[in-house]
Amino acid sequence: MSEPSSCRFRCCSFIFSLGLSALFLWLSLRPSKPTFSxxxxxxxxxxxxxxxxxxxxxxxxxxxxxxxxNKDSGVFxxxxxxxxxxxxxxxxxxxxxxxxxxxxxxKKKAHRVENVTAVGVPWEEARRAAAAAAGGGGGAxxxxxxxxxxxxxxxxxxxxxxxxxxxxxxxxxxxxxKSTEGGxxxxxxxxxxxxxxxxxxxxxxxxxxxxxx
Numbered sequence: 686m687s688e689p690s691s692c693r694f695r696c697c698s699f700i701f702s703l704g705l706s707a708l709f710l711w712l713s714l715r716p717s718k719p720t721f722s723x724x725x726x727x728x729x730x731x732x733x734x735x736x737x738x739x740x741x742x743x744x745x746x747x748x749x750x751x752x753x754x755n756k757d758s759g760v761f762x763x764x765x766x767x768x769x770x771x772x773x774x775x776x777x778x779x780x781x782x783x784x785x786x787x788x789x790x791x792k793k794k795a796h797r798v799e800n801v802t803a804v805g806v807p808w809e810e811a812r813r814a815a816a817a818a819a820g821g822g823g824g825a826x827x828x829x830x831x832x833x834x835x836x837x838x839x840x841x842x843x844x845x846x847x848x849x850x851x852x853x854x855x856x857x858x859x860x861x862x863k864s865t866e867g868g869x870x871x872x873x874x875x876x877x878x879x880x881x882x883x884x885x886x887x888x889x890x891x892x893x894x895x896x897x898x
Contacts, residue, residue, distance in 0.1 A: 716758040716837040718847070719789070722868035723829055723855050724748040724796070730808055731815045731825060732861030743808075745769055745780055745827070746800045747855075750868060753789045759838040760789045763846070767799070770828035771806050773854045779803040779827075811857075818858040825857045831871055849873070 729735055729742040749767070753760045765784040771777045780801040789795055811825040818824035830852040837844045851871035858864040 716755045716760075716839065716844075718849065719760055719762075719835065720752045720754065721831055721851050721871040722750045722752075723853065723863070723871070724750045724868045726827065726829075726855045726857060726863040726869075728803075728811075728825070728827070728857050728861045730806075730861070731812060731857055731859065733816070733859045735861070743803045743806065744800050745803050747798070747829070749784075749797045749799065749831075751789065751795045751797070753791065753793050755837070756792050757839065759791055761836040761838070761843065762787055762789065763834040765797075765831055765833045767801075768830045768832075769801065769803065770830070771803075771811065771826075773826045773828055775828045775830060775852060777805065779805050812859075815857055815859045815861070818856070818864050823856060824859075824864045827855045827857060829853055829855060829869075829871065 725746075725748040727746040729739050729744060729746075732740065751762075764786050767782050767784065768778050769780040771779050780803045782799060782801045784797050784799065787795070814823065814825040830850070832848075832850045834846040834848045836846055851873045853869045853871040855869050856864045863869070
C-alpha cells in the first residue's frame with residue numbers, strides 16, 4: 686500500500702473510531718430532562734370552612750417539585766416563568782410569577798413553595814365548580830404553566846440551553862385544596878435534547894486525541 690493511501694486509511698479509521706466513541710459516550714451520558722409537578726395547591730377563597738375575611742383572600746399557594754433524575758449530570762435552571770390560569774384551556778391567565786435561576790445536583794429534588802395573588806378569577810363560578818367536587822363532580826380547575834431553559838453539566842462540559850415549556854391542570858375542591866392524590870405532573874407535547882450535548886462530547890474526544898499523539 687502506497688504512503689498516501691496508507692495515510693488516508695489511517696485518517697478514515699481514526700474518524701470512524703472517533704464517531705463510534707462519540708456515539709457510545711453519548712448513549713452512556715445522555716441526560717434525561719427534569720420532571721416538574723405540583724405537589725400541593727391551596728386557594729383560601731374556595732375553602733368553605735374559612736371565615737368571611739379569609740374567603741376574600743385571593744392568594745394562590747402551591748408547592749412546585751423539580752426532580753433531576755440524572756446520576757451523572759447536574760442541571761442549571763434559567764429563571765422559571767410560571768403562569769396560573771383559571772380553567773383547563775389556558776385561555777384565562779390570572780397570575781404570573783418568576784422563580785430565580787438555580788443549580789440542582791445529581792439525583793436531587795427541589796421544592797419551590799410559592800404564593801401569588803390571583804386577578805380576574807370568576808370566584809362565584811369557581812366556588813360552584815369546587816362545591817360540585819363533593820358530589821363527585823370535577824371541581825374548580827386551575828392550569829399551571831412553566832417556561833424555562835436548562836443546561837446540563839456532563840463531566841467537564843456544560844451543554845447548550847434546552848428550552849422547556851410545560852403545563853398541567855390542578856383540580857381544587859370546596860376546602861380549597863388539590864382534590865387528587867399525589868403530585869400533578871406537568872407535561873409537554875414535544876421535547877428533545879439539544880444536539881449541543883453531542884457536539885461537546887465529540888469536541889472533548891477530539892481534543893483528547895490530539896494530546897495523545
